[in-house]
Amino acid sequence: MGVLDLGIPTGVITGDNVRKLFNYAKEQGFAIPAVNVSSSSTINAVLEAARDIKAPIIIQLSQGGSAFYAGKGLKNDNQEASIKGAVSAAHHIRLLAKDYGVPVVLHSDHCAEKLLPWFDGMLKADEEYFAQHGEPLFSSHMLDLSELPKDDNIRICEEYLKRMAKINLLLEMEIGITGGEEDGVDNTNVTNSSLYTQPEDIYDVYRRLRPISDLFTIAAAFGNVHGVYKPGNVKLTPVLLKKHQEYVKSQVSCDTDKPLWLVFHGGSGSVKDEIREAVSYGVIKMNVDTDTQWAYWEGIKNFYERKKGYLQSQVGNPEGEDKPNKKYYDPRVFIREAEKSMIERVKEACRDLGNENTL
Numbered sequence: 001m002g003v004l005d006l007g008i009p010t011g012v013i014t015g016d017n018v019r020k021l022f023n024y025a026k027e028q029g030f031a032i033p034a035v036n037v038s039s040s041s042t043i044n045a046v047l048e049a050a051r052d053i054k055a056p057i058i059i060q061l062s063q064g065g066s067a068f069y070a071g072k073g074l075k076n077d078n079q080e081a082s083i084k085g086a087v088s089a090a091h092h093i094r095l096l097a098k099d100y101g102v103p104v105v106l107h108s109d110h111c112a113e114k115l116l117p118w119f120d121g122m123l124k125a126d127e128e129y130f131a132q133h134g135e136p137l138f139s140s141h142m143l144d145l146s147e148l149p150k151d152d153n154i155r156i157c158e159e160y161l162k163r164m165a166k167i168n169l170l171l172e173m174e175i176g177i178t179g180g181e182e183d184g185v186d187n188t189n190v191t192n193s194s195l196y197t198q199p200e201d202i203y204d205v206y207r208r209l210r211p212i213s214d215l216f217t218i219a220a221a222f223g224n225v226h227g228v229y230k231p232g233n234v235k236l237t238p239v240l241l242k243k244h245q246e247y248v249k250s251q252v253s254c255d256t257d258k259p260l261w262l263v264f265h266g267g268s269g270s271v272k273d274e275i276r277e278a279v280s281y282g283v284i285k286m287n288v289d290t291d292t293q294w295a296y297w298e299g300i301k302n303f304y305e306r307k308k309g310y311l312q313s314q315v316g317n318p319e320g321e322d323k324p325n326k327k328y329y330d331p332r333v334f335i336r337e338a339e340k341s342m343i344e345r346v347k348e349a350c351r352d353l354g355n356e357n358t359l
């Protein structure tokens with residue numbers, strides 16, 4: 001029994017298939033890594049890792065990653081490049097995901113209030129795709145309005161979820177503040193108490209979004225930090241997630257012990273035991289970015305160190321001064337080394353989350 005036995009197809013999945021996947025992961029006690037990508041190379045590496053470890057995967061694009069996909073030479077006024085880069089990457093993933101034989105949740109990462117034109121542009125592309133194909137282009141999008149007052153955060157999420165529910169899109173929202181810095185949003189100086197979301201806040205989100213659609217996930221702050229750096233006196237407290245589940249259950253009296261789909265942000269650098277504990281409380285998605293960025297770079301770094309004598313000029317290496325070096329500096333060679341290293345790190349993330357041989 002696995003994900004494919006539930007009738008979930010390979011390739012990009014949306015709507016009811018995402019619902020089935022997340023419920024299955026929650027019941028079985030595993031989570032799916034959401035890996036940030038910014039190029040065709042990083043996308044293909046993630047797909048290859050998922051295929052090799054026989055597991056579903058979440059591929060996500062940030063606003064900056066989307067602009068990079070479109071090309072840094074393009075102007076990004078009004079988020080034009082970020083919109084087109086995200087749509088372009090989405091089509092790349094849709095075209096190839098089936099060939100890798102794994103279900104893929106296609107997601108966009110943190111969208112803060114100032115980046116809403118990017119979100120709006122992707123949503124328009126989803127609506128157009130839905131009109132043609134009966135499903136949205138993406139599987140889900142994330143709104144991060146956690147720096148706004150709670151009521152404003154939830155109200156704007158309600159408005160977007162109403163529009164998204166019509167085309168079976170899932171919304172990920174964030175409440176409480178994840179520390180650290182990511183994609184230009186710097187939260188390194190926020191007060192300690194806001195780094196831990198309270199159960200009452202989670203219930204406020206649940207009772208206001210649930211009547212609109214069940215397709216939403218919540219990223220709660222439990223002392224997690226974006227990026228890898230010394231977190232000082234911030235302590236990861238996964239047991240808070242258990243309290244959220246218990247509190248919501250006590251308010252709505254449902255038949256499951258874990259009524260919420262929870263998301264773990266800022267997982268890079270976390271202790272494996274803490275990750276496993278968080279997953280046991282209903283985390284079904286964990287973001288992975290910093291660690292796979294390092295892995296990609298490390299692949300090139302190690303290759304360069306290994307082949308240094310072959311990478312100083314087009315011709316001439318330790319084997320002779322007229323020997324050509326093309327097979328070392330061809331981007332297909334050194335970028336492939338980056339991919340191989342990233343593939344291993346994505347597989348490690350899958351193993352950490354119990355997402356291995358889950359197809």
Ligand SMILES: [Zn+2]
Nearest residue numbers: 174178219265
């Ligand atoms: Zn976050």
